Amino acid sequence: MAISLDFKGKVVVVVGGTSGINRGIAELFAAQGARVAVASRRQKKVDETVDSLQRLGADAIGFTADVREPKELESGLEEVHQKFGDFDVVVSGAAGNFPSLANDLSWNGFKSVVDIDLRGTFHVMKAVFPRLRKPGASVINISAPQAFLPMKAQVHVCAAKAGVDMITRTLALEWGASGVRVNSIVPGPIDGTEGMARLAPDEKSRKSAIRGVPLGRFGTPVDIGNACLFLASDLGSYISGAIIPVDGGWSQNNCGMMSEHLGMMMERKA
Template sequence: MELDFSQRNVFIAGGSSGINLGIAHAFAARGARVALLSRSAEKLGVAATELARYGGEVLALPADVRDVDSVRAALAEAHRHWGPIDVLVSGAAGNFLAPATGMSENGFRTVIEIDLMGTFHVLRNAYGFLRKPGASVINISASQAFNPTLFQAHVCAAKAGVDMLTQVLAMEWGPEGIRVNSIVPGPIADTEGMRRLAPEPEALAAVVDQVPLRRLGTVEDVGHMALVLSSPLASYVTGTVVKVDGGNALRGSRDYREAVQSPVSLAKES
């Protein structure tokens, strides 16, 4: 079944690169109008040019998910152009490796503000612009939400909050026909996070060896799940946390003790 999103309005926060841009491609290729929010105007311009090749309308909206006023203005702009939002994706994220005792209060706060507060800012301020009934809301989570992970106290706290927010809003907004779900990507090829965490072929091979399906995921894998969750095929699915990880989460948390010996800063998308 080929999913058609013609005349549907999609808003993606953190959508100028990586997994979130892959999701944008999935919707744009199927006829959707796509609005992208990101801090980087330069990345937004490149992403918008890529998406315009599909022939649909694209909006590039510079904003920081930590700044509630700029988020509200971006959502209002998308609504002014196209009307109610059919699909809302919140995927801005930040990360770095550090033990709790080696992490500053500001470092912890920054990840909480991007991942958790940013998600709340996007969802709370989008509520008035969502199609009722019919909107699909998707948060991009991570396995740290349910797998305690060394040197990831900030991310574990933030993503656990994102998944709980997902489930609470699924209950609160369900009566109005709004579905809210989370996607948990596994190790995804050609993303900044994988380039930083596994820069050498040996390290990359070790990651693949631990994935039950014995391959890295692709941004298309995540994009396809976003399409399904936003389609009539998932019309009775809400409050779920869907893993798109080749079974990677089944083995528990990843051990970053070796990686943390030399400082590693993971990808930021906002």
Template sequence: MNNRIGKTVFVAGGTNGINLAIAEGFAQAGARVAVLSRSADKVEAAVAHLRSLGADALGHAADVRDAGAVEAALAATSQAWGPLDVLVSGAAGNFLAPGAELSANGFKTVVDIDLLGTFNVMRMAWPYLRKPGAAVLNITAAQSWLPMPLQVHVCAAKAGIDQVTRTLAMEWGEAGVRVNAIAPGPIEGTEGMRRLAATPAAHKAWVNCVPLKRFGTAADIQRAALWLCSDAASYITGVVLPVDGGVALGGGAPIAAAMQA
């Protein structure tokens, strides 16, 4: 993304971790950035942080599972700034659970946040996207194609996100709207990896599952996101891009073992 070009960006889940890093990247590039999250306190803190970077910023406290609340946030952003140039959907939930012990409610909770939430953000954003020219970016994970013990709920949700991405890339392409996704690998300092690599032994085992032998950083995802939403990627749509140090090249069983180390 070129500097200081004044694009309008909306980041669902944009108050911490990878999603906040993406919001920061767009803010530093001169975009107007709106963030959405369930926690009003986190929204307030994220908006203050983005404004400290010199960006125009808005915040909305809403749950991605509530389509009406999501639509209201998108409408308010568009009313303030006009059509959306970039839409990022990254709200997610995760925990470890064997399938035989996972409750229906636990399964549903992750699917509702990740998959239904992604659909709600995209569907409610459709009237407010710039046509032609908008870029939509979903955040998925390697679990979408790597079967991984203890993650049946996440595998199902992320696989759904990938197919929503590909399907709406086909449907929305005629309007000049691109739809892509990024599948991050293990990223240092995120809430997800604090849960999945909760001990030093688990952290070391995770690193050994990565061909590049290191965790990624939020900046790695930020750079990929800005590129994929930029004019430099204007002929790319329907892609799920792994940014994972090569994790996607291996099987899920060693990773599951790492999470239990």
């Protein structure tokens, strides 16, 4: 039986889809014929992304919402649902990150990352469920290696992303009866992203990071988008509750070196 990655006419919602990894994901689905909706906090970024997707020939719309505000999500997602219908694919990728040793991390700094990454993911999940195609929808949370690998200067991210992966696994249990699959993708070092710029801000740290990637290169948003296409397609129809690293083998080899680098970087700042 031939299986296609053609998403023509399918409805794909990418939360956080106006920059970096998430924008790359939105562009790949658009290239496969999907009707794409993107969400972000900033109207300018939403407008720019929608315009870019439409120039590529995609049927694309967008809305502004802060994942920390459930009512904003509900309103924006309902607009998408009214225009496009039930969601076939949802990618939840809003995230916040900055390096800080635990002793130097403010109460508000910890809270802000948990609010965006963990609470924000739950808000997205709760808001999209009534609007998913049942059966058949695929939900993908964008996680991070900090979810299962402790790193210095990342206590806030480690805690938040571990929670995101447990949301994924729990909802795979709860939503399976509705024919909805839920998975997490765990990107490794992805070139050209804000997160990579923060965690490896200079050439020395970039060289250190790339030495630990067994495949010998940084990833790209397209690499993560390809994994999303696979999970959302019929090829991934029996995959649910999975936490899937897409990192060139990096998480098997070098997270310890990254942890030490971040720790030393923060200690030098102190």
